Amino acid sequence: MERIELNADVSLSRLVYGMWRIGDDADTSPAHVQAKIEACLEQGITTIDQADIYGGYTAEAILGRALRAANGLRDKLEIVTKCGIVAPAGRHAASRVKHYDTSAGHINASVEASLRDMATDRIDLLLIHRPDPFMDACETGGALDALVKSGKVKAVGVSNFRPWDFALLQSAMSTPLSTNQIELSLSATDAFTNGDLAFLQERKRPIMAWSPLGGGSLLTRGGVLATALAKIAGEQDVDVAAVAVAWLLAHPAAIIPVLGTNNLQRIAAISDANKVSIDRQTWFELYSLAIGHEVP
Numbered sequence: 001m002e003r004i005e006l007n008a009d010v011s012l013s014r015l016v017y018g019m020w021r022i023g024d025d026a027d028t029s030p031a032h033v034q035a036k037i038e039a040c041l042e043q044g045i046t047t048i049d050q051a052d053i054y055g056g057y058t059a060e061a062i063l064g065r066a067l068r069a070a071n072g073l074r075d076k077l078e079i080v081t082k083c084g085i086v087a088p089a090g091r092h093a094a095s096r097v098k099h100y101d102t103s104a105g106h107i108n109a110s111v112e113a114s115l116r117d118m119a120t121d122r123i124d125l126l127l128i129h130r131p132d133p134f135m136d137a138c139e140t141g142g143a144l145d146a147l148v149k150s151g152k153v154k155a156v157g158v159s160n161f162r163p164w165d166f167a168l169l170q171s172a173m174s175t176p177l178s179t180n181q182i183e184l185s186l187s188a189t190d191a192f193t194n195g196d197l198a199f200l201q202e203r204k205r206p207i208m209a210w211s212p213l214g215g216g217s218l219l220t221r222g223g224v225l226a227t228a229l230a231k232i233a234g235e236q237d238v239d240v241a242a243v244a245v246a247w248l249l250a251h252p253a254a255i256i257p258v259l260g261t262n263n264l265q266r267i268a269a270i271s272d273a274n275k276v277s278i279d280r281q282t283w284f285e286l287y288s289l290a291i292g293h294e295v296p
Contacts (some may be wrong), residue, residue: 001044018260025056033066035106057090083110187214246276
């Protein structure tokens, strides 16, 4: 499995297993969660994507119970998690309104809760989950710098930031922002032309892609794009999901897809995307079908 280096201390597997819906599974036992992780490790997928808000602030603890039960499993993984969204649920049930909080106090409290819930002494990559229109960049940046200096966090980045949000936060920090995790797939192509990818490529920052299968829509919808994906899948003896992910992998920006499923068979097939060959014309064929017209 190819690896993407963020800094001297952290690298991620090119494919990442996302735990957004882990709390939705009928079986959240430590043994079943461990089975999912082991299925990833067998493919060289060592990076796990989490967020404090996932599962109504329960997903990190579900992972933590599995890590407590399996001695040594944590050391085989890189854990990505996020903070900054406050929703009226779980430990934030008393909040009057859903909002963002990128204050130093909230970031530090979130990190401590994540460390405790996930039964770990460090977070490999911490992301600010959403751009905060009320953000004090100096305060937020200082908090992230301090967390890296403390060793509790090994790398920091953002999620869903536009270039100007990224640049503002970075201007107030000494630690490089390592990545931006954005929505990117054949059903969400705007970043290829609106400057988001170009901004990160110019700064040689790897891009993480959430919902690379369009929330599953690329596997279920019909139409000409689905027909083209199925044709390639049949020719290369993989499923449609592998082709859709391979389309992202083929891009020169070294995109890191984050894939979430609770199905063990689908987890075991995540790395099939590496078997798929997507040349330039095939890439543009799928892109043109995705946007609904040929390129100008």
